[in-house]
Amino acid sequence: MTELEIKGFIKVLTDYFLSVTGSPANMGVPFIKENSTEVFDYVAVIGISGSRKGGVYFTANRPLLEEIARHILGETGLDDATLYDLIGEMTNTISGNMRELFGSTFLISVPIILKGNIDEVVLRLKPPVYVIPIEWNGHKSHLAIGLE
Amino acid sequence: MKLLIVDDSNIMRRAIEKYLSAFNLEIVGNAGDGESALAIFSETLPDIVTLDITMPRMDGLSCLDKIMQIKPDTKVIVISALKDPATGIQAIKKGARGFLSKPFSQEEIIEEMKACLEDSE
Numbered sequence: 001m002t003e004l005e006i007k008g009f010i011k012v013l014t015d016y017f018l019s020v021t022g023s024p025a026n027m028g029v030p031f032i033k034e035n036s037t038e039v040f041d042y043v044a045v046i047g048i049s050g051s052r053k054g055g056v057y058f059t060a061n062r063p064l065l066e067e068i069a070r071h072i073l074g075e076t077g078l079d080d081a082t083l084y085d086l087i088g089e090m091t092n093t094i095s096g097n098m099r100e101l102f103g104s105t106f107l108i109s110v111p112i113i114l115k116g117n118i119d120e121v122v123l124r125l126k127p128p129v130y131v132i133p134i135e136w137n138g139h140k141s142h143l144a145i146g147l148e
Numbered sequence: 149m150k151l152l153i154v155d156d157s158n159i160m161r162r163a164i165e166k167y168l169s170a171f172n173l174e175i176v177g178n179a180g181d182g183e184s185a186l187a188i189f190s191e192t193l194p195d196i197v198t199l200d201i202t203m204p205r206m207d208g209l210s211c212l213d214k215i216m217q218i219k220p221d222t223k224v225i226v227i228s229a230l231k232d233p234a235t236g237i238q239a240i241k242k243g244a245r246g247f248l249s250k251p252f253s254q255e256e257i258i259e260e261m262k263a264c265l266e267d268s269e
Contacts, residue, residue: 019251089157096229104234
């Protein structure tokens, strides 16, 4: 991963939160993930193939997803299935938007929703894995990228 | 006018339906993959389809090919996270009426729908 590519992911994340919610998210300083994997309650992974190989995962807690869903649907009190669907869609959108930088040979899978199996996340990403911390409206989340 | 909504995300299908509720459209169905979409399409022959690309079982561009074979005057709005010019051009060449990249606003999809409806007049 180059600095330009990491900046590309940060731009896509920034644009996503601004476009969907109207308020920007703050991006922390990206770092390379160590062995211990911190994930929040909800995790979705996109497999990457084509010109690059590896994966991207996005992880967040319920309050963040509930607020994003409220912005999209105008509804509250959504069930777990809807929030898992949402995190899959967010990960898909962020990964798909990266085609603007990587081009059409950057192929993305459909989202894979992970429930509690952290090791499974680690296996899908190619080290080194870069983590971009995100804070939006007081809620923490992060995007992790591991691409050959 | 009959509308079919195709997206593998349930929340996006619901959002599209909500955003387009101001139009007097009959929603004939919604589908989460290309194969299901084709089955509903063949049965209901909608006038307008909103179509995602990255979906399980059959992707949106393959589905678009088949829709154009069945009913070439269908107005298809491709709505995708794949935000690169080549994908948009490919969709238009295959017969899509419009291309909208995710994330999109209610205003953007309303503009696309207005253009579709004007074309149909």
